[in-house]
Amino acid sequence: MAAAQQDNEDEIVSINVTPLVDITLVLLIIFMVTASFIVRETVEVDLPKAANTNETVQGLVNVVVDKDANLYFDGTPVDETGLKNYIVEALKKDKETRAIITADQSLNYGRVMHLIDVVKGQGIAKFALNIQKEAAPAPPAGGSP
Numbered sequence: 001m002a003a004a005q006q007d008n009e010d011e012i013v014s015i016n017v018t019p020l021v022d023i024t025l026v027l028l029i030i031f032m033v034t035a036s037f038i039v040r041e042t043v044e045v046d047l048p049k050a051a052n053t054n055e056t057v058q059g060l061v062n063v064v065v066d067k068d069a070n071l072y073f074d075g076t077p078v079d080e081t082g083l084k085n086y087i088v089e090a091l092k093k094d095k096e097t098r099a100i101i102t103a104d105q106s107l108n109y110g111r112v113m114h115l116i117d118v119v120k121g122q123g124i125a126k127f128a129l130n131i132q133k134e135a136a137p138a139p140p141a142g143g144s145p
Contacts, residue, residue, distance in 0.1 A: 061090050061097055061124070065115060067104040080118060087122040102130040 063083065064072040071078055073086045090097045099119050103112045119127055 061087065061099045062102065063099055063115065063119060064102045065104060065107060065111065067106050069107065069111060071115075083118060084122050087119065087124060091123050096126075097124055099124045099127040100130050101127055 062072075062074050064075075066072070071080065071083055073083050076086075078086060087097075087099075101112075101115060101119065103115065116127065
């Protein structure tokens with residue numbers, strides 16, 4: 001009879017981690033689903049590709065030109081005069097403002113150079129051209145001897 005009382009008085013000394021794992025997986029799934037909705041650029045642009053790229057430079061200003069030569073400043077449609085005004089305002093807030101210029105690859109080279117000239121002419125000295133990384137070329141099939 002004493003052995004039966006001792007079994008009822010045993011304490012639980014292990015932790016059940018199954019609910020913790022379940023909650024963690026649910027939070028991970030929620031994060032993965034909502035992360036795809038958080039996108040800064042809303043303009044569809046076909047970027048040129050390059051095999052060798054570094055990390056994308058994070059800037060304060062996004063200047064985008066789509067395939068129809070429509071100009072956007074941080075997602076807001078603007079004309080060239082409006083772009084100049086926005087750049088001046090951004091430089092008033094921060095003298096070290098940088099620009100990321102995103103242009104559709106179907107645009108004329110002269111149009112992109114004119115946009116770079118406008119950005120630099122307003123006082124932004126540091127800028128980056130946004131590109132899409134191309135898959136690395138495959139090694140030769142024969143291999144090296």
